[in-house]
Amino acid sequence: MTAEALAEGLYARVQAELDARPHTPLSTYRVQFHQGFTFEDARQVVPYLARLGVSDLYASPYLKATPGSTHGYDCVDHQQLNPEVGTPESHAALCAALREQGMGQVLDVVPNHMGIERDNRLWFDVLENGPSSVYAKFFDIDWSPVKEELRDRVLLPILGDQYGIVLERGELKLSFRDGAFFLHYYDHLLPVAPRQYSRILRHGLERLESRLGEEHPGMLEFLSILTAIDYLPSRTEVERPKVVERHREKEVIKRRLAAVTAEFPEMLAYIEDNVRVFNGEPGNPRSYDLLDSVLAACSYRLAHWRVAGEEINYRRFFDINGLAALREEDPDVFQEAHALIFRWLREGLVTGLRIDHPDGLFDPTAYFLDLQEAYFVERAHALFLQTHAEDDTRWPAVESTLRERWRAEVTQQPDSRLRKALYVVVEKIQGGRERMPESWAVHGTTGYRYANAVSGVFVQPDAEKALTETYERFVGGQTDFAELVYQKKLLIMRVSMASEINVLAHALNGISEMNRRTRDFTLNSLRRALVEFIALFPVYRTYVDGWRPELDGRDVQYIEWTIQRAKERNATTNASIFDFLRDILLRRYPEHADGRERAEMLRFAMKLQQVTGPVMAKGLEDTVFYIYNRLASLNEVGGEPERFGVHANTFHLRNQERAERWPSSQLTSSTHDTKRSEDVRARINVLTEVPEEWRKRVKKWARQTEKAVSQLPSGPAPTANDMYLFFQTVVGAWPMGDAHSAEELADFQRRVREYMGKAIKEAKVRTSWTNPDSAYDDAVARYVDACFDSKVTGSFLADVRDFKRSIERAGQYNALGQLLLKMASPGVVDTYQGCELWDLSLVDPDNRRPVDFALRARLLETLDAEAEKDRAALSARLAANLDDGQVKLYVLTQSLRLRQRQAALFRKGGYRALELTGARAKAAVAFAREHGDTVLVACAPRYTLSALQSPEGLAGAYGSTFLDLPEAYAGMMFRDVFTGCQVRPERGPGGAVLPLGPLLAEFPVILLERSAG
Structure with a gap:
């Protein structure tokens, strides 16, 4: 059979394979892998996630990262797993456990950059060989920068002081091992340019010759090595043959040096003596000239870390010096960075990808097409190996034909299924009216915009003027x-x-x-x-x-x-x-x-x-x-805090657009990047329901904590603006309920102190990461601690607790409401680790604390047992006691299981915004999902504080509020997903309606599934 015929058959088989299986998740569950949460830990959690109703595990990056990394976004080797997370065997066991449960795996991939501070063999080779490195093209380095002194060199801004001062303190240390020379600077290990070996080895050479004699076999080999070093191609050579020669010969030289020093101890002693000389003598500045001359000829220039902003000549991830950008537009770089990932895709171990920071790529549109093409080819290769494993020499010709055919189809048919065969979502932040480029071969974003929209609908817009005035008066100016x-x-x-x-x-x-x-x-x-x-x-x-x-x-x-x-x-x-x-x-x-x-x-x-x-x-x-701390819940990644919340119509329009154009885009509410968890934002949003009370409280709290404010030469510490953020933080993140042990409060105090320490540095007003003001930093830390000490600030803490308790239940209703809307909206819903229960986390690293999965599994078993016995009684119990978070777990799992039962509806279903009438018509958000005969109705109350505080309670307050339904729904029977009760629409003035009062009397949120009853 010809290569063309083989390719044609494989092409059809891959298409059939893709058509036969759903290629998008229904839901994901994000876990953060690191040395404290390994593959084995995740494997043990898989049965719980399956029972929860999750369709796909959503994994943080787990390729080999910088040792000790807690996030994995600093990959140092694309060809290996992170050994701190697990072994290939434990990874395979996790993937097998997922397959056994019918679950997929979406893997977070970082194509834009690599960690370069430790253990990166590619970067190490670049530092050793400069433009002549075989990996020089992998990194986005300007080898001809504005600063002439940096030509053909990489600026390394890693020093804690000026270069000369660091050198003459003796902090830079030369060493020799295994035939190679290295430079040590605390935790940094740097290569010495191979040609500079000669400078070190020739120092005092006559001393060695007189000791051993010219005909000594070790001396002959030593001199031969020096000749080989002198003939090494220069580190500025970029012609491929010279690059290859240098790459080969430098390693030969190292092996020969290792061998001769192992065989002849005199040689090793000679080199070690020279190393001591080159390392200089403290107090004698001229003694460091030798080492200075070696470093001057290396392919890097050491510098004080403060010069990075102005002179660094490699592109970074944002302004992080330890993350160097990659040139994914180069095919060799693309293959190096994705080879292991594509193998997992080919073997079915990974079923989807989340792409980190695509905006950093040179050409994101081309990158996503390359991903999809590579995935198609990998699937075809897997099928090819099933029948032609012993004749794989034919594969290159087949592959070439497959690629040509794929490119022709996706070019001529932009809507081809093959253009999005692999499930891909991207971490694309959309500002203002920005939209996802239609040309991208992806399924959508990771949901930052949705997180802001679903939280924003719980912001009471009528409070904007009052809260703006309160903020501006408190901080002393308009913004x-x-x-x-x-x-x-x-x-x-x-x-x-x-x-x-x-x-x-x-x-x-x-x-x-x-x-x-x-x-x-x-x-x-x-x-x-x-x-x-x-x-x-x-x-x-x-x-x-x-x-x-x-x-x-x-x-x-x-x-x-x-x-x-x-x-x-x-x-x-x-x-x-x-x-x-x-x-x-x-x-x-x-x-x-x-x-x-x-x-x-x-x-x-x-x-x-x-x-x-x-x-x-x-x-x-x-x-x-x-x-800009007017309302901290709006200050979220992808958010627009200048806009006071999100109108319900805007929320519906975005859902409608997603259903039509991006039905498999992710929906999230908490992530590893969010500055406040979904539940913190939900509680802070309640402040918009009590703007006058909030104004009184912050004025009172400022007076109560006035003694804790430090008066520095630069001004009061904290500033009024930082104090305003602190008040919102304490109210928003205070643990649920009344009873808290001394240990719990002490932990909360520590978390808030650490958060404020990060917040003031990020603000860059009185202090920053690059130019810290320790006096201000310490004063803010003292202020936080004093606020938690009643001996200093009197009744402040008790007053904050009382206020928190007064708005807490409304915050819980907000949290349940945004969870419900997320679970029913078009898209792939994501749950961030631990958020099944109340999660009142702040920005990282606070939101990466350990999760007690055993507790969650036990609670889920109890809920399932109670639901099987009496679903209505369980719903009543959960609605009466919201503080322990079981109600959130229940809403989540029942909604996830509904998604699995009605997979077609959630993958392809239409979207219909629903209107409300009556006294609290604006105090709820509702919509319907439709697909064939399947109908789903979701409704979440909002602005509930006044209703909860009213004598008639929530049900009474919504007693005269109705959900208007399409006429076609009039004869339908619905089942309440949470209570199990049958619900039939009533006849209203304009058609079919549902009274909200009776439904909210049973449970805080409403999710109705059309039943056959």
Whole structure:
């Protein structure tokens, strides 16, 4: 059979395989793998997750990471599992356990960057060999940077002080082992350039020759090694044959050195003596000249960590020096980074991927197509091996044909099933009106926007004016949110990302020099225009590339709008400079521009796109969100805190859009990235129902804690703004219920102290990570501790507890309501580890605390037993006692199991927003899901505090409020998923209705499934 015929058969078989199985999850459960939660731990939890109703395990990254990593986003080796998480055997056992339960696995993948601080063999090779490294192209390094001293070298900003000071303190130590020389700086281990071995080995060579004699066999081998070192290709060689030669010969030299020093102790003693000499003598600065000369010829330049923002010449993940960006656009890099993952996909061990930070990639659109193509080829390869394992020499020809056929189909048929054969969701943060690019071969996002929408519908919009006034009076001034974002983005570009801006500015200057009409634009004017554009840019990035004929219309709008704003704000700047920048970003090249010039312009535009996202993230999420504290529950990743909550119509429109365009997008409410858990936000949202009471409380608390405020030369500590955040944090995160032990309160105090320590540094107002003010840091810590000490602040803590208790039940209703809406909305619902019960966590690392799965499994067994005996009685018990969180576990598991029973509805079902009438019509959100004869109705009350506090209670308050249903529902019978009761719509003035009072009397939220009764 010909390769073409084999390929045709495999193509059809893969298509049939994909059509025969559901390729999207119904629900996911996110777990954080690290040395405290291993594959074996996860395997033991799998039966519980299956019983809970979860369809897919959602795993944090678990490729080999920096030792001690608690998150896995600092992968150091794509070819190995993280040994702290488990072995290949324990990984296989986990995957087998998932298969036994019929569950899939969605794996978090990090294509944008690698951890480089320890144990990264690729980065180590780059540091050793510079541009001549076989892995030099893997990392996004500028080998010809603005600073001439860094040409062909990597800046390593790892020193705690100036280089010369660190060197002369003797903190840099040379060592020799196994035939190689290394440099040690505390935990850092760095290679010495192979050619510099000669400098070390020749020092005092005559001493060795006189001791051993010229004909000594060890001496002959030693001299031969020195000759081999001298003939090594330079570290600046980039021609492939020279690169390969250097890579081979340097290792041969090391083996020979190891052998000769093992055979002849005199040789080893000689080298160790030289190492001692090169390491210098404390108090004698000139003694460090030898080591300085060695380091001067290495492929890296050691520097104080503070210079990173301005001079670093490798692209990072945001501004984290220990995470170096990868060039996934290179096929070899793509293969290296995904080989093991594709093997798991081929073997069915992993069934879907979550892609971290796609906005950092050079060309995300192409990357996702590469993923889908590779997955298709891997599935075909697995089928090929079933029948041709002994004749795999035919595979390359078959693979080539398969790839050509796949590309032709997805190009000619954009809606082809093969274009999204692999389930892929992306960590795409959408700002403002930003939408997912339709061109991406993915199933949706990880749900940050949904998390803000579902929380936002529980924010009472009528309180905006009052809470804004309270905040501004408390902090002593008004805040223009847009201007604050603009200023903080300028700050990020001036401080932590100045180097990236410098590189872009020089590249833009180089482009301007290509044309006599633009060559008079100065470097400074181009840099100012560039900074202004990025600071004003309203979304995270655009997706201009060089291979699609048309630009996305929204990208064009974003760029045009930003250029216009920049012109308006900079009336004294030559407008043609902004026009010049706009034309490059929109691929409007001069007619006479040749291919090289157009390529330079396109590369600049695509590199700029990799910078706008990090600047937005650092300026907005990691700075403004810790400054603009009007209502902390709105300050969430992907959120828009300048907008006071989300209108119900907006919530419905987004759900409708998702049902039509992205039905398999993830829905989340808590993640490893959220700054506050879903339950903390739900409670803080209740403040919008009592704006006047909140105003009185914060004024009272400020007076009660006044003694704990420190008066520093720089001003009071904490500031009023930080104090306002602290008050919301304590109210929002205080543990549920009344009775708490001294140990529990002490732990809560520690958590709040640590959170505030992080928050004030992220705000970058009085202190920061890069320029900490220890006096302010300590004063804020003392303030937090004093607030928890009644001897200092009197009745403050008791008053906070009483206020928390007064809004707690309404917060619980909010939490259950947003959980219900999430579970019924179009999309793949995600549960973050531990959130089955109440979870009042703050930002990481607080939200990565251990989860007691054994407790949750026991509670689930009890709930199932009670439900089987008397579902209505169980619902009544749970509704009467919300504090222990069992009600949340019950809502979650019943909803997840409903998703499994009605899989077609949740994968393909339509969406219908439902109206309400009556006294509390605005105090609930409802919608229906429909697919064939299957109908589901979900309704969550909101703004419930006044109803809960009323004499008639919640049921009475909603007694005259009705859910309007379509006429077609009039003759239907429904079953309440939680209580098990049968429910029939009533006749109302406009058609079928459901009175909310009786339903809410039984359970806090409403989920009705059409029954055959």
